[in-house]
Each structure stands twice: as C-alpha cells, then as structure tokens.
Amino acid sequence: MERFFQQIVEWQLANGRKGLPWQETADPYRIWLSEIMLQQTQVSSVIAYYQKFLQTFPTVYALANASIDEVLAHWSGLGYYARARNLHKAAQMVVDTFDGKFPSDPNLLASLPGVGQSTANAIAAFSYGVTVPILDGNVKRLMIRYLGLQESVGGTAQEKKLWPIAINQVPADATHREMIAYTQGVMDMGNLVCKRTKPQCQVCPVAASCQAYHANQQDELPLPKPKKTVQTKRAYLCIYQNKDQIWLEKRPDSGIWGGLWSFPEEVDVIEASINLPVFTHVFTHFKLEISPLLITNMPPKNTENGNWFLLEDALTQGVPQPVRRIIETIAAMQQDYRLQSQN
C-alpha cells in the first residue's frame, strides 16, 4: 500500500490545491478551526467565515475567553451550530486541561467535543506530522472505487472495515511534509479527480490499480444511498416590533438552531397580526414552511428568554439564516416607509 501513499503525495505536490488559508499555517489552533468549519461544509462557504473568525479570535485563549453569544454570532449562517458550541467548549478544555497547547496525540485530540477520529487525525497529521490517516467522505468514496466495493458511502460497519485499510496506507516513517501532502492529497483527489459525479480517471494517479476503473464502474460506484422522504413542517414566527426594535428569543441549547436568537414560535396564526410572505427553508432532514407574522400592537407573550434588539444590532447576533432574512426584510420595509414619509 505504500505505493499508493507515494503516488498521492507526488500528485498533491504537483496538482493539488495550494494557497487555501488554512494551508499556510502549522498552528494547530487554526488547523483545528478549519477542520471543524469544513465538516459537511464546502470550501467556498468556509473561507470568509474562517478569516473573519480568526480576526476576532486569533488564539485559543481569545476563543476560550469569549462568550458563547459572540462565538455563535460569528458562526451565524454557517449551519450545524453544535459545531460552534462544541468549538467554544473545546477551546476552554484546551486552555484548562492542556495549558493552551493542542496535544499531538490523536486520541487526546479526539477527546475534545466536536472532534471525532477523522478530524483528530487531520489535526495531528497537518500540525505535527503524526502518521495517521483521515477517513472522511472523500476518502470513503476514493476507497470504495479503488477497492471496487459494491456499496454506498456510510455506515458503522463500513468505517470498521475501512479504518484498518486507511491506516495501512500510511507508512510509519512518513515525514511531516509527506503527511501534509498526503492528507491534503486524498481530499484534493476527492474534490478534483475522484469526484462524486464525472470522475476524472484519465488524470488519476492511481487509476492503474483502481478496481472500479478496470471494471468501468467509476460512474456507478459508490452505489446510491436509499433515499428517505422528508416531511414538511410549518412554523409561525412572531415578529414583535416596537418602533426600531424587534423581539428575539434565545433558543434552548439542544435541537435545531440551538443557542441562537430567533423569533418566538407559535403553532397557529395570531389575531391582529400582519402576514408577511411565506417561504420555505430546506434542511437536510425536513422542510420548514415559515409564516412570518408581524405584530406591532401587543407585547410578547413570554418574556423569559428574550430581549429587544435594534434591527441593525439583531443582524450582528447569532441568528439562523431564515431569521436573518426576515430581519433584512423588515429593515427594508422600514427604509421604504422612511423614504415615503420624506416625500
């Protein structure tokens, strides 16, 4: 298997991605941050968040000392907000337990909340050159094709099978530089060559020994996952407005949009409210039809976990995407109203 390793390393150095913001550092804090942001999230979505986040929280100490509200505000719009809550906890753990220094032992790294085995190995390999492999979606797809496995991506049993193979591909005497190139290389391969659709086998460095390629199965593997039907839910979001201010409620820590600020939710229409246009927000596991209700003539029902915010301040808080969208709509309406009043 060592040949595979060398081929990926050489390919990455010649053809892999260069100059991504997190490729320009060996600081485990920055590498950890990038790995968490990149979980289930595309590179193009991450770059701006990563740079802004680092400006605000340049060190693990800065992050550990920040409030969870500040952290969520900088995560707002990225999704999977448990990552931000775990990131904050993990930063405090690094400061308290590891004296502010990220350990190089993947097992210790994996003890941090939000850091699983693959992310732990990525941090160890990139930061310290520890000779451990990653096993992310790219690698799974690559291995399913390379080994000609008649499977879809996913499942505990598959991971149990693939981990030892992934480990065997990494020579114990690989250098730090090689580990960086290999780890980046398997992901670049998945993104640029062994893509989900239209794999580029003609430029693949390991096509000669790829089972799927020899069987002309590169377009069929991995097998498609059985699809599940997503249900549609409806939510009435109540926008209590008092002049320039709107009322936001802090959501419970667990569940959808945990820890974020949102509009109070009702199960049905409220009297004396103005209906704003309905829109659909799509999650991976369900659809949400959102009916925003504007309420200007009565106070919020429940004032326990809420606060009044100026419109422009609300946009700087940790709010989920649909809430941001509604706030922007309200702000635009107010702007229109002001312009009309002047004329």
Next chain:
DNA sequence: GACACGTGGGA
C-alpha cells in the same frame, strides 16, 4: 444502527 443537525452549490 439510525437519526438529528444547516446551508448553499451543482447537476
């Protein structure tokens, strides 16, 4: 093992 957890890109 199955499911919850966001959002936007690409076909």
Next chain:
DNA sequence: TTCCCAAGTGT
C-alpha cells in the same frame, strides 16, 4: 424544479 450532498460528530 428537485435532488443529492459537502473536509462528520453526538446521541
């Protein structure tokens, strides 16, 4: 439009 799903982890 509709569907799949991306540098996964936690429960």
